[in-house]
Amino acid sequence: MALTIGIDIGKALVVIIFLQAAFGYLTLIERKLLGRFQLRPGPNRAGPFGVLQPLADGVKLLFKEEIIPAGVDRFVFIIAPMLSLLGALMAFAVIPFGAPVTMFGRVVPLQVAGPGLSLLYVFAVASLGVYGIVLGGWASQNKYGLLGGLRASAQIISYELAMGMSVIGVLIAAGSANLNQIVGAQAKEWFVFPQIVGFIVYFICAIAETNRAPFDLPEAEQELVAGYHTEYTGMKFAMFFMAEYINMITVSALATTLFLGGWHGPAFLPSYLWFLIKVAVFLFVFVWLRATLPRIRYDRLMAFGWKVLLPVALLNAIGTAAWVALVHP
């Protein structure tokens, strides 16, 4: 009993610390890559090749003055970034990041928790992440923040629908809403091949859900200064920043789990390394898209979500259901 609880707490701590570290180095890798895309070196002053840059940024943000603007709703202003980060961290709890290992004479699954409907759990937690953004934008009492928050709520609700629809194909093909069983069902063939339509819709929605370019309307610098976090400074700003990057990691990990076979891979590398490599590929694509594509207009964003992605995802779900019912035994 005590050992089980100890192992669970240990796993949760490892995942949280790993996500924090991954966040720091993801920002560095993103800046390096963006630099290379734009034919400049990127950050290279702090340590060799700039490897200490995340540390320097972290220390700087910790010691910045925390400014709470006059006339804001203090309670909402302070909890908004916390909610944002909480949602980002909680979603990762159910993602299996490796094959079960044997530790202290017992089999330990490499995931923090594995409830029966773990896929729905991810969507439930992800749907709560929007509160941080909207509340932060509202509490700032600033028109840019407010516009960013409103844009975020409309965008995230719209794309959540298409995202939910796009994974229904995977649910039908695997016959389960449990992420472990979905990974198990992909031991022979990854779902990315039969579910290519669902995969494309999922990935586009994932970019919109995490407010990344070319769908970064809620924080569009040229029109909204910084959108919902215009008034935030110091650690509170850092928490919003962290939430965005950890969300990126989570949607990439979920894409890996649902479509790329999770931790499955040839046996010459351990399973968690395969998982890491696949997630890293997705993160590289996120940065690549940011460096390549211009931001799209707001009305086109909404029209694209409702008139293209949602019908395509629905057709994919219906097609998969028909295939399973008629062709597949």
Add this chain to the structure above:
Amino acid sequence: MANLIAILAAALCLVMGVVVISARNPMHGVIALVANFLGLGVLFLLLHGEFVALIEVIVYAGAVMVLFLFVVTLLMAGTEPPKEGAGKNLPGQLLWAIVVIGALTALIGFVLAVRTVLTQPPPSTQAFGSITDFGRSLLTTYMLPFELTALVLLAAVIGVVFLARERS
């Protein structure tokens, strides 16, 4: 352990319910209501309603309350919370409040009175409430209500689009 969690979740629900109706700023009401739904979700989980708990969180906390948040943000942008006219119409309001409180106290009293009937422990519930059960009965026995909910949603979509159209 499970009982302790249930009691904490129920307490959260009740406290947040009071905050919803007493908060002067509707934004605080929205936050309290979301917390209330999360507490209810925990209670549903403990009552073997895994799927309904997740529906509660995804649909209510994740979508319906975001709509509320959207409207509160839109209507209350940058203003002080609206003053509610406390003075006018007070006697009638007070009367109604007394009537409602009386009726509901009677209801709670009734629940307490029949307490003995329902205090026998619930039957063994290990296999109850799985998503497989739920889905099977939803698509066989309860097919008609399921189809009708689709009709309700369609009517709501048409109604909202009609009401929100641009008037020239």
Add this chain to the structure above:
Amino acid sequence: MTLPTVDFLLVSAVLFAIGALGVVIRKNPLVMFMAIELMWNAVNLTLVAFARQFLAIAGHIFVFVVVVVAAAEVAIGLIVIVLVFRNRSEADVDSLNTMKG
């Protein structure tokens, strides 16, 4: 030892009472609407509690239907509130008396 059904019913009854009280004593339409949601969910808790007591999955189906209907109701209700209060500074249902004879 799991909690008996009656305890959940009690929580549900108190929640419903809080919601009903909210509808009666508040005048802000948004808060009244939220109090109505509170009442819906108090009823949902009753349904799930009885579903466990009698091992009847129909209780869960009922919750599903309630959630769908509530979602539709919120969409319609909120657009009406937005349309009514778009050009008014105050949000008070008692001031909506233009149809009074």
